[in-house]
Amino acid sequence: xxxxxxxxxxxxxxxxxxxxxxxFTQNAATTEALRCLYCYDSxxxxxxxxxxxxxxxxxxxxxxxxxxxxKTIYQSNWVPxxxxxxxxxxxxxEGACVYNVKGEDxxxxxxxxxxxxxxxxEKGMPTIFDKLPNNGxxxxxxxxxxxxxxxxxxxxxxxxxxxxxxxxxxxxxxxxWGIAPYKMxxxxxxxxxxxxxxxxxDIKTEVMIGKTVKVDxxxxxxxxxxxGVGLGESPQLSIQGExxxxxxxxxxxxxxVKTENWKDxxxxxxxxxxxxxxxxxxxxxxxxxLGAEQVYIIYRRSDVExxxxxxxxxxxxxxxxxxxxxxxxxxxxxxxxVEGIExxxxxxxxxxxxxxxxxxxxxxxxxxxxVDMVIKAIGQETKSNFLSSIPNVxxxxxxxxxxxxxxxxxxNPKIFAGGDCIxxxxxxxxxxxxxxxxxxxxxxxxxxxxxxxx
Amino acid sequence: xxxxxxxxxxxxxxxxxxLASAPPSNSAYQNCKAFEKGWGxxxxxxxxxxxxxxxxxxxxxxxxxxxxxxxxNIELISDRPIExxxxxxxxTKKLWPDRAVVVSLMVESKRETWHEIVKRTIDTGCDGIExxxxxxxxxxxxxxxxxxxxxxxxxxxxxxxxxxxxxxxxLVKLTPNVSNIQLxxxxxxxxxxNGITLINTINSIIGVNLDTFELKPNxxxxxxxxxxxxxxxxxxxxxxxxxVAIDPEVNLPISGxxxxxxxxxxxxxxxxGSSNVQVCTAVMHHGFxxxxxxxxxxxxxxxxxxxxxxxxxxxxSLPRIDxxxxxxxxxxxxxxxxxxxxxxxxxxxxxxxxxxxxxxxLTEENGSSKTEVREKDCVGCALCSLVCPVENCISxxxxxxGSASKTWNQLNEEFRKSGKQMTWEELAKFQxxxxxxxx
Ligand SMILES: Cc1cc2nc3c(=O)[nH]c(=O)nc-3n(C[C@H](O)[C@H](O)[C@H](O)COP(=O)(O)OP(=O)(O)OC[C@H]3O[C@@H](n4cnc5c(N)ncnc54)[C@H](O)[C@@H]3O)c2cc1C
Ligand SMILES: Cc1cc2nc3c(=O)[nH]c(=O)nc-3n(C[C@H](O)[C@H](O)[C@H](O)COP(=O)(O)O)c2cc1C
Ligand code: SF4
Ligand code: SF4
Numbered sequence: 001x002x003x004x005x006x007x008x009x010x011x012x013x014x015x016x017x018x019x020x021x022x023x024f025t026q027n028a029a030t031t032e033a034l035r036c037l038y039c040y041d042s043x044x045x046x047x048x049x050x051x052x053x054x055x056x057x058x059x060x061x062x063x064x065x066x067x068x069x070x071k072t073i074y075q076s077n078w079v080p081x082x083x084x085x086x087x088x089x090x091x092x093x094e095g096a097c098v099y100n101v102k103g104e105d106x107x108x109x110x111x112x113x114x115x116x117x118x119x120x121x122e123k124g125m126p127t128i129f130d131k132l133p134n135n136g137x138x139x140x141x142x143x144x145x146x147x148x149x150x151x152x153x154x155x156x157x158x159x160x161x162x163x164x165x166x167x168x169x170x171x172x173x174x175x176x177w178g179i180a181p182y183k184m185x186x187x188x189x190x191x192x193x194x195x196x197x198x199x200x201x202d203i204k205t206e207v208m209i210g211k212t213v214k215v216d217x218x219x220x221x222x223x224x225x226x227x228g229v230g231l232g233e234s235p236q237l238s239i240q241g242e243x244x245x246x247x248x249x250x251x252x253x254x255x256x257v258k259t260e261n262w263k264d265x266x267x268x269x270x271x272x273x274x275x276x277x278x279x280x281x282x283x284x285x286x287x288x289x290l291g292a293e294q295v296y297i298i299y300r301r302s303d304v305e306x307x308x309x310x311x312x313x314x315x316x317x318x319x320x321x322x323x324x325x326x327x328x329x330x331x332x333x334x335x336x337x338v339e340g341i342e343x344x345x346x347x348x349x350x351x352x353x354x355x356x357x358x359x360x361x362x363x364x365x366x367x368x369x370x371v372d373m374v375i376k377a378i379g380q381e382t383k384s385n386f387l388s389s390i391p392n393v394x395x396x397x398x399x400x401x402x403x404x405x406x407x408x409x410x411x412n413p414k415i416f417a418g419g420d421c422i423x424x425x426x427x428x429x430x431x432x433x434x435x436x437x438x439x440x441x442x443x444x445x446x447x448x449x450x451x452x453x454x
Numbered sequence: 455x456x457x458x459x460x461x462x463x464x465x466x467x468x469x470x471x472x473l474a475s476a477p478p479s480n481s482a483y484q485n486c487k488a489f490e491k492g493w494g495x496x497x498x499x500x501x502x503x504x505x506x507x508x509x510x511x512x513x514x515x516x517x518x519x520x521x522x523x524x525x526x527n528i529e530l531i532s533d534r535p536i537e538x539x540x541x542x543x544x545x546t547k548k549l550w551p552d553r554a555v556v557v558s559l560m561v562e563s564k565r566e567t568w569h570e571i572v573k574r575t576i577d578t579g580c581d582g583i584e585x586x587x588x589x590x591x592x593x594x595x596x597x598x599x600x601x602x603x604x605x606x607x608x609x610x611x612x613x614x615x616x617x618x619x620x621x622x623x624x625l626v627k628l629t630p631n632v633s634n635i636q637l638x639x640x641x642x643x644x645x646x647x648n649g650i651t652l653i654n655t656i657n658s659i660i661g662v663n664l665d666t667f668e669l670k671p672n673x674x675x676x677x678x679x680x681x682x683x684x685x686x687x688x689x690x691x692x693x694x695x696x697x698v699a700i701d702p703e704v705n706l707p708i709s710g711x712x713x714x715x716x717x718x719x720x721x722x723x724x725x726x727g728s729s730n731v732q733v734c735t736a737v738m739h740h741g742f743x744x745x746x747x748x749x750x751x752x753x754x755x756x757x758x759x760x761x762x763x764x765x766x767x768x769x770x771s772l773p774r775i776d777x778x779x780x781x782x783x784x785x786x787x788x789x790x791x792x793x794x795x796x797x798x799x800x801x802x803x804x805x806x807x808x809x810x811x812x813x814x815x816l817t818e819e820n821g822s823s824k825t826e827v828r829e830k831d832c833v834g835c836a837l838c839s840l841v842c843p844v845e846n847c848i849s850x851x852x853x854x855x856g857s858a859s860k861t862w863n864q865l866n867e868e869f870r871k872s873g874k875q876m877t878w879e880e881l882a883k884f885q886x887x888x889x890x891x892x893x
Contacts, residue, residue: 027844056743063747071750
C-alpha cells in the first residue's frame with residue numbers, strides 16, 4: 001500500500017470501537033421494563049424472526065426474575081446476545097413496538113435482552129435447560145455460524161450426538177468474524193459458542209468439509225447432516241487493476257479487524273469502498289475508525305436503491321464517510337499498489353417490469369478519485385462450488401440451497417440446510433431461526449425413520 | 455426439587471396462587487382458562503342475593519406513567535343467576551380436581567337463607583366456602599358485606615350459621631375498613647371458622663374531574679365511595695395481615711390478598727404468615743398469563759435460596775414485629791454519600807435541609823456541586839437515601855459498636871427504679887452520655 005494511515009493511540013482505538021449502545025444499569029433496565037405495556041400477543045414478538053416472547057421476558061425483568069427471563073429468550077433463540085447487539089432492531093422488534101403508533105419512543109428491546117443475557121453469563125450460565133437422554137443418533141453440522149450453533153444446541157438437548165465441523169480456527173462464523181466491533185466483540189460470540197458446547201456439542205475446528213473430510217465420509221458418519229456454511233467473499237469487480245496491492249475483499253478486511261489487533265490492520269490514508277450494502281458500511285466505518293483520513297463509498301445506484309439500513313447509513317454519515325452515488329468504478333489505477341480509482345457517473349433507466357431501474361454509464365463523465373486502498377463489498381458469493389459437489393443437493397439460480405420451507409430438508413433427504421446459504425445473505429436472527437427449525441426437521445425425520453425400523 | 459403446593463385451612467392447591475373472588479373468577483369459562491394458565495385455585499365471584507350492576511363501575515389511579523397503580527370499583531356480587539353459578543361451579547370442579555375451588559357467599563342475615571345456600575354450595579363438590587364480609591359498597595347498604603364485617607357480633611353470628619352445618623372448610627373474608635382488624639378475626643375464630651381471608655377493598659374515591667366536577671368513576675353524573683385495590687393497597691394489606699397473624703387469640707390459617715402483582719409480593723405475604731395468596735387487580739390489568747412468572751420467579755428464588763417448601767418460610771418475618779417501646783434507641787445509623795456515584799441532583803440536600811435535620815452541606819468543588827453529610831448532626835432518618843435517584847449511592851451506615859442498647863421501655867423502667875422523672879433534662883443527659891445531640 002502506498003500511503004498507510006498513521007496508527008492511533010491504543011485508547012483511541014478502544015474509544016472508536018466501544019459499544020454503540022452501552023449496557024443498561026439495573027435501575028435503567030427495571031425502569032425501561034416497567035415502561036413496557038406487556039401487550040398480549042404482541043407485535044414485537046411477531047416481528048422478531050425467531051418469535052421471542054418479548055413482552056414476557058421484559059415482564060420478568062420487572063419482577064426481578066432474570067433467570068426466568070433468560071430462559072424465555074433461549075426458548076426461541078440460541079444466540080440472543082449477538083442478536084441483542086447486532087440485530088437491526090429498528091426494522092424488526094423495536095420497529096413494531098406499539099409505542100411507535102402512539103408517537104412515543106419504542107421499548108429498547110435489544111438493550112433489555114442484552115441486560116438479561118449478560119447477567120446470565122455473569123452468573124456463570126446456570127443450568128436452565130432440560131436435556132433428553134442420548135438417543136444414539138448422530139448429526140453432523142457443517143459450519144459454526146449462528147445457523148450451525150442453533151441447530152446444534154437444539155439437537156443436543158433433544159438427545160442427539162452432535163458434531164460441528166468448522167473450517168476456521170475460531171468458531172462462531174460471522175458472529176465471531178463479521179459483526180462490526182462497535183456492535184459486538186469476539187468474546188461475546190465465543191460465550192454463545194461455549195453455551196452450546198456445554199450442551200455436549202463437539203466443535204471440531206480447522207476441519208474443512210470437502211477438503212479435510214470428504215462429503216461422502218461425513219454422510220457415512222452421521223444419520224443426518226446440516227449445512228450452515230454461510231456465504232463466501234465479495235465477487236470480483238472484473239475491472240483492471242484489481243490485482244494491485246491495496247485492493248482487498250470486504251470479508252478479508254473485516255476478518256482482520258475482528259482479530260481486534262487494531263495496530264496490525266493497515267488501512268490506506270484514503271479508502272474507497274465499492275458497494276452500498278450493510279457490509280460496505282461496516283467496512284467503511286471500520287476503516288475510518290482505524291484511522292483512515294477519508295473514506296468514500298462508491299455505489300452505482302442512488303441512496304433509494306441502496307440495501308444498507310437507514311441507521312447504518314446515518315452511522316456512516318456521522319463517521320464522515322463520503323458517498324458517491326450513481327458512480328461506478330471503471331478501473332483501479334496504480335503501478336504496484338493502488339493510487340486511484342477511475343469512476344464513471346451513472347444514470348438510472350426507467351423502471352423495468354420488475355420495478356428495477358438499471359444504471360447506465362453517462363459517457364464522458366469519467367473522473368478519478370485518489371485513494372490508497374480499495375475495499376470490494378458488492379455482496380457475497382455463494383459457496384456453490386462446494387455445495388454443488390454434495391450428492392443430490394439442488395441449488396437455485398443464485399446458488400442458494402433449495403430446502404423445504406417447514407422441515408429445511410434439501411433434495412437429499414438426509415441433508416438439511418439453513419442460514420445465509422439458503423437465503424443468500426440475511427441477518428444473524430434469520431440464521432438462528434433456520435438452525436432451530438432445521439433441528440426440529442431433522443428430529444422429525446430421524447424419529448420417523450426409527451419408527452419405520454421398528 | 456421445589457414444591458409450591460399449599461394447604462390453607464384444609465384446602466389444598468398445587469401452588470399458592472388463587473384468583474380472588476372478583477370479575478376474573480366470574481364464570482366457568484374464566485376459571486377454567488385460569489387453571490389452564492396455571493392458577494392453583496380460585497375463589498368464585500361472590501354469589502347470593504339478586505343484584506344488578508351499573509354499567510360504568512371502575513376507576514383507575516395512574517401514577518407517574520404507570521397505569522392502574524390503584525383500582526376502585528363499585529361492582530356488586532355476581533349478577534348472574536345463582537343457578538347458572540351453581541351449575542358452572544360443579545362443572546369446573548369436576549374438570550379440575552387438583553385445583554382449589556372455593557365459593558364466596560353473601561346473602562341476607564337470615565339463618566335459613568344461609569343454611570340453604572351453604573348446603574347447595576357443598577353439593578357442587580367445591581373445596582371450601584369463603585364468607586364475604588368485606589364488600590364496602592352497594593351490599594353494605596343492604597346490611598351485607600362490610601356491614602357484617604364491621605360489627606364483630608354479626609360476624610360471629612353469621613359465621614356460626616355457616617359452620618354449624620358446613621362439612622367443608624370455611625374462610626371468613628374481612629374488610630379492612632375497621633379500626634381494629636383483630637376483633638372481627640377473633641369473632642370468626644370464636645364462631646368456628648377454619649381460616650381468615652384478607653383484605654377486601656378499602657373505601658375510596660378515586661378522584662374528581664376538574665372540568666366537570668364529576669366523581670371518578672362517574673355513573674351518569676353521580677358517584678360515591680367504592681372499593682380500592684391494586685398495588686397501592688399492598689402496604690396496608692401487609693399490615694393488617696401481620697396484625698391477624700400475630701394475634702394468639704386468632705391463630706388461624708390466612709389467605710392473603712391486597713395488591714399482589716408478582717412473586718415477590720406473594721413471598722412478602724407468605725413471610726408475614728399467609729398460607730397462600732389471592733390476586734385480583736393484577737389479573738384484571740394483564741390477564742391470567744401473569745401466573746406463569748409468579749410460579750417461575752418463586753421457583754427460581756426458592757432454588758437460589760435452597761428452600762424446598764413454602765412451609766419453611768411461612769411467617770418467618772413475624773417474630774420481628776414488635777412495639778415501638780421495644781426498639782433500640784441506641785442503634786445508631788447515619789447517612790453516607792458515595793461521592794463516586796453521586797450525580798449532583800442535590801435532592802438529598804433539599805430534602806434534609808427543608809424537611810429533616812439540616813445536616814447535608816452543599817458546596818462547590820471543581821465546578822460542580824458537592825453534597826456531604828455532617829455526620830455528627832445526622833439523625834439517621836434515611837430520608838435522603840429514599841429520595842436519592844442513584845442505586846446504592848447513599849447508604850445508611852451503623853456507627854455504634856453495638857455494645858450499648860436501650861429501648862424506650864427499658865429506659866422508663868430504669869428511670870422508675872432510680873426514682874427519676876422522665877423530663878426533657880433527664881432525657882438530654884441520657885442522650886449526651888451516648889453522644890447523641892438533638893438540635
Ligand atoms: C461484514 C458483515 C457484517 C454483518 N453484520 C451483521 C449485523 O450487524 N447484524 C446481523 O444480524 N447480521 C449481520 N451480518 C449477517 C450475518 O452475519 C449472517 O447473516 C449470519 O452470520 C449467517 O449465519 P450462517 O450461520 O448462515 O453463516 P456464517 O455466520 O457465515 O457461518 C458459516 C460458517 O461455516 C464455516 N464453513 C463454511 N464452509 C465450510 C466447510 N466446507 N467446512 C467447514 N466449515 C465451513 C465458515 O467458516 C463459517 O464459520 C453481517 C454479515 C457480514 C458479512
Ligand atoms: C372489580 C372488583 C370486584 C370485586 N368483587 C368482589 C366480590 O364479589 N367478592 C369479594 O369477596 N371480593 C371482591 N373484590 C375484592 C377482591 O377479591 C380483593 O379482595 C381486592 O381486590 C384486593 O386484591 P387486589 O389488590 O389483588 O385486587 C372485588 C374487587 C374488584 C377490584
Ligand atoms: S373491557 Fe370489554 S366490557 Fe369493559 S368496556 Fe372495554 S370492551 Fe367493554
Ligand atoms: S440525591 Fe444522591 S445523586 Fe443526588 S446529590 Fe444527593 S447523593 Fe448525589
